[in-house]
Amino acid sequence: MQFLIHGVSSLNLTNDYLNHKCFLNQGTYNSGSKYKDNLNICLRAVRTGSSTMDGFLDMKMGEAPDSANVMFQCRGDTRGSKCNTCGDTAVAGFRKRCSMNKGGVIWYDQCFLWVSAINEDVQFKTDYKNIFPMYNPNNVRGDAKLFAKRVVDFLFELILTIPITTKRGSFLNLYSAGEKKLGKNTLYAMIECVSSTLDYESCLAWSINKLFKNGDIKQGGRVLGMNCVIRYELYPFLRS
Incomplete structure (x- = not known):
C-alpha cells in the first residue's frame, strides 16, 4: 500500500x-x-x-x-x-x-x-470527559474489521509524522495529515492536538482507540475533544 x-x-x-x-x-x-x-x-x-x-x-x-x-x-x-x-x-x-x-x-x-471561569491549563492536561465520536452515515463495503485496522494503523503512523518543532506562536503546532491508498479507495486522515499538550501521544492513542470502541465502523469518522482531534474519510476534506 x-x-x-x-x-x-x-x-x-x-x-x-x-x-x-x-x-x-x-x-x-x-x-x-x-x-x-x-x-x-x-x-x-x-x-x-x-x-x-x-x-x-x-x-x-x-x-x-x-x-x-x-x-x-x-x-x-x-x-x-x-x-x-x-x-x-x-x-x-x-x-x-x-x-x-x-x-x-x-x-x-x-x-x-x-x-x-476556572483558570485551568487545559492545553497541558488532557480532558477525557469532554471527548465524543461522530461518524459518516455510510457503511463500509467489504471487510469492515480489516478497514478499521487499516484506519487505526494509518492514524498511528501519522502520530510519528507530527512536526513538533513547528512553532505556533509560543506553542507547538501538533498537526499532521495525509492520504493512503486502500485498494481502489484513498483514505484521508488528520490528527491534531491543542498547542503543547504534554502527553499528546497518549491523548491521540486514546482517541484512536475510542474511534471503533463500540463497533461503529463507517466510511468516515472522527473523535473530538478539548485536547486532541482525529478524523478519517474516503474523500478529501482538508485544504492543500
Whole structure:
C-alpha cells in the first residue's frame, strides 16, 4: 500500500457546527457583571483575528472570582482570514447556545472555542470527559474489521509524522495529515492536538482507540475533544 504524507486537496470543505457543551457547574453571569466584561474582552480578541492569525489563542482576563479564560484553535489547514471567519462563527455560536453561561466548549469543522471561569491549563492536561465520536452515515463495503485496522494503523503512523518543532506562536503546532491508498479507495486522515499538550501521544492513542470502541465502523469518522482531534474519510476534506 502506498503511504503519502502531504497536503490533501479539498473537494468537500465545510465549516459545519458539530457539537457543544455548556459547563453548567460553573454557573451563570449577570448582565453588567465584571465577569461579562472580562469575557467580552477575550471573545473580541478571537473575533478581531489579530491574535489568531497563526490559528491559536490562549487568553485570560481579570482575577478570580471574575477571571475569564478562553482558548481558541483553528484546524491545521485553516489560517488567516479563514480562521478569523471560523472565530466569528464560534463566538456567535457560543453566545447563542451557552447564553450567560460562564463556561462551555463548542466545535466546528474548522475550529473550536473553549470558555471557562476556572483558570485551568487545559492545553497541558488532557480532558477525557469532554471527548465524543461522530461518524459518516455510510457503511463500509467489504471487510469492515480489516478497514478499521487499516484506519487505526494509518492514524498511528501519522502520530510519528507530527512536526513538533513547528512553532505556533509560543506553542507547538501538533498537526499532521495525509492520504493512503486502500485498494481502489484513498483514505484521508488528520490528527491534531491543542498547542503543547504534554502527553499528546497518549491523548491521540486514546482517541484512536475510542474511534471503533463500540463497533461503529463507517466510511468516515472522527473523535473530538478539548485536547486532541482525529478524523478519517474516503474523500478529501482538508485544504492543500
